[in-house]
Amino acid sequence: MVKYSRQRECILRNLQSRKDHPTADMVYESVRCEEPNISLGTVYRNLSLLSETGQILKISTGNGPDHFDGFTHPHTHFICKRCGNVLDLEGFSATNPIDQASVHFDGRIDDYELKFFGSCAECLSIKK
Amino acid sequence: MVKYSRQRECILRNLQSRKDHPTADMVYESVRCEEPNISLGTVYRNLSLLSETGQILKISTGNGPDHFDGFTHPHTHFICKRCGNVLDLEGFSATNPIDQASVHFDGRIDDYELKFFGSCAECLSIKK
DNA sequence: ATTATTGCAAAAGTTTTGCATGCCG
DNA sequence: CGGCATGCAAAACTTTTGCAATAAT
Numbered sequence: 481m482v483k484y485s486r487q488r489e490c491i492l493r494n495l496q497s498r499k500d501h502p503t504a505d506m507v508y509e510s511v512r513c514e515e516p517n518i519s520l521g522t523v524y525r526n527l528s529l530l531s532e533t534g535q536i537l538k539i540s541t542g543n544g545p546d547h548f549d550g551f552t553h554p555h556t557h558f559i560c561k562r563c564g565n566v567l568d569l570e571g572f573s574a575t576n577p578i579d580q581a582s583v584h585f586d587g588r589i590d591d592y593e594l595k596f597f598g599s600c601a602e603c604l605s606i607k608k
Numbered sequence: 609m610v611k612y613s614r615q616r617e618c619i620l621r622n623l624q625s626r627k628d629h630p631t632a633d634m635v636y637e638s639v640r641c642e643e644p645n646i647s648l649g650t651v652y653r654n655l656s657l658l659s660e661t662g663q664i665l666k667i668s669t670g671n672g673p674d675h676f677d678g679f680t681h682p683h684t685h686f687i688c689k690r691c692g693n694v695l696d697l698e699g700f701s702a703t704n705p706i707d708q709a710s711v712h713f714d715g716r717i718d719d720y721e722l723k724f725f726g727s728c729a730e731c732l733s734i735k736k
Numbered sequence: 737a738t739t740a741t742t743g744c745a746a747a748a749g750t751t752t753t754g755c756a757t758g759c760c761g
Numbered sequence: 762c763g764g765c766a767t768g769c770a771a772a773a774c775t776t777t778t779g780c781a782a783t784a785a786t
Contacts, residue, residue, distance in 0.1 A: 483740050483785050504776080519743045524776060526741095542668040545775060558713065572709040581700040581724050585686065589726040596709050598717040611760050611765050632751080647768045652751060654766090673750060 488526045490515050495536055495550030501557070501566035503545040539566055539595075554592075560600035569596060616654045618643050623664050623678030629685070629694035631673040667694055667723075682720075688728035697724060 537549040558569040665677040
């Protein structure tokens with residue numbers, strides 16, 4: 481049974497109010513204004529809980545810590561291999577990818593994740 | 609300048625000859641028959657190098673260690689959230705996803721990764 | 737009152753790195 | 762030879778966990 485906690489509330493609101501894709505540590509630093517005594521362990525515990533219940537998304541970039549997203553509507557991410565930044569990516573849509581992929585698969589598919597990798601505009605401008 | 613190494617050769621051949629998606633540690637255990645003195649550090653160093661040069665793929669599952677794939681032709685993976693296994697997934701194809709995604713993006717997209725999550729057939733059979 | 741959640745700190749797990757030595761070109 | 766790669770072990774980094782105290786129902 482999940483009980484209310486001020487800390488979890490704060491973490492969720494923080495994540496929903498921002499448009500970037502922070503790491504656990506960035507969330508920790510950010511919520512310390514409102515919750516000065518919160519611990520990093522609590523942030524990790526709640527980020528896990530929230531992503532298990534589908535209230536947030538966990539994004540593993542393949543390099544460094546995981547990132548989190550308060551916007552859970554299916555969408556695509558871009559990960560910059562130079563600076564590690566995670567951005568939303570518009571303009572790609574697959575129609576019913578889960579149905580499509582399930583046809584020839586005998587397990588059960590619940591979710592999918594589409595990520596693109598490359599160099600973000602900012603990194604390109606620094607050094608071609 | 610990259611120099612030949614017996615160890616790297618062995619790691620690459622190992623990865624290309626198997627159809628599963630082993631972790632660094634699994635590769636380490638596996639190549640020790642041929643290379644009894646190889647160290648885990650060397651395995652990590654070479655897996656990094658090989659994936660940077662595009663000779664293998666690195667697959668981060670979002671839980672536990674990364675997995676690696678010796679088959680680099682673009683294809684889709686399924687990750688079981690119960691046992692953590694990584695499987696190849698047939699039956700999904702997107703046409704030119706990179707071109708499609710690049711239209712509305714001002715960075716440069718080099719690569720993409722499509723992953724599905726759920727429960728594999730084996731795990732489903734154990735407990736619904 | 738009962739049980740989930742917290743803060744803290746220690747531990748676990750994965751990956752990277754410094755260094756002396758060995759091997760490739 | 763000169764420099765990249767190795768083996769080893771220590772360190773770094775991210776995430777999880779045990780525990781006593783606190784807060785929610």
